[in-house]
Amino acid sequence: MANAASGMAVHDDCKLKFLELKAKRTHRFIIYKIEEKLKQVMVEKLGEPTLTYEDFIGNLPTNECRYAIYDFDFVTEDNCQKSKIFFIAWSPDTSRVRSKMIYASSKDRFKRELDGIQVELQATDPTEMGIDVIKGRVY
Template structure:
């Protein structure tokens, strides 16, 4: 079955840490992830950055990596 949509599989809690996020990524399947990172600068300013991550581990299938890579470009264009 060919997938034609992106489905939200999991939503983390604000209290979760970066290690929780990385531990939730599968070791042999591709995924997209959005990580909202809040931090305080050396000047004591509250900041936030949102990261878009295309997770494609070496152990995932080549076809899956190709599909994720081509779909990622669509995100970048939009």
Template structure:
């Protein structure tokens, strides 16, 4: 796991350097987010989840050709955690938000907003690089994230992990 993190950091810096030129080789602004814009719908859906609890989850995808992060899926308020994790592809990277409800040991109902950086081992190296180098900027656009998880396989985002990180 630590080796993967070092790999992502090194590759992320290379991607940042490569993003200084566009597809035609023209110089452009270097961007710590590898040139990925965030579609307004991403921020809108997140605000609706956070403030109105309109959704239980949101899955985001980077559209490489459009160079932007877009909403791929929203989960209705009744969606379970298992239904949410089924929406994460086995071999492609994604960002995801899940609003997790739980009871404290004192019996108080609470919720935590989780940000999940999903980067399965079986996904393409280029995709892992782009998602890793774009993550921090994307997260800054979503004010109100309470817990962050980085996962490469389903065991790292199991319900037991979520419960342990919620309190």
């Protein structure tokens, strides 16, 4: 089922891996890539549950757009262990204009496929999704 605006389909694995992250917590993060030739959003990388936020940031390409899901664990002021699922639209200033347009036009439909996202971030450089930004969005 392709998106009318961008023509991008969503590979079944995208939803499957997201459900694993959400329900079973088998992944810390998922990085998704649009394969332009296939006109499809695919899973590019899965992060082990033991990886850190720095590991996640290090797995994002510096000059290419991606969608990403990050499962952020934190402790509340009441000392409760919680987590929030972040959707991050990574669109660095240095990426190709065509790529930025494709990712921007496909984002909403792709996000709708992933039921359970709690926080959304749009980032064009690493400072816009630094750990301080993430922490600021959970409280």
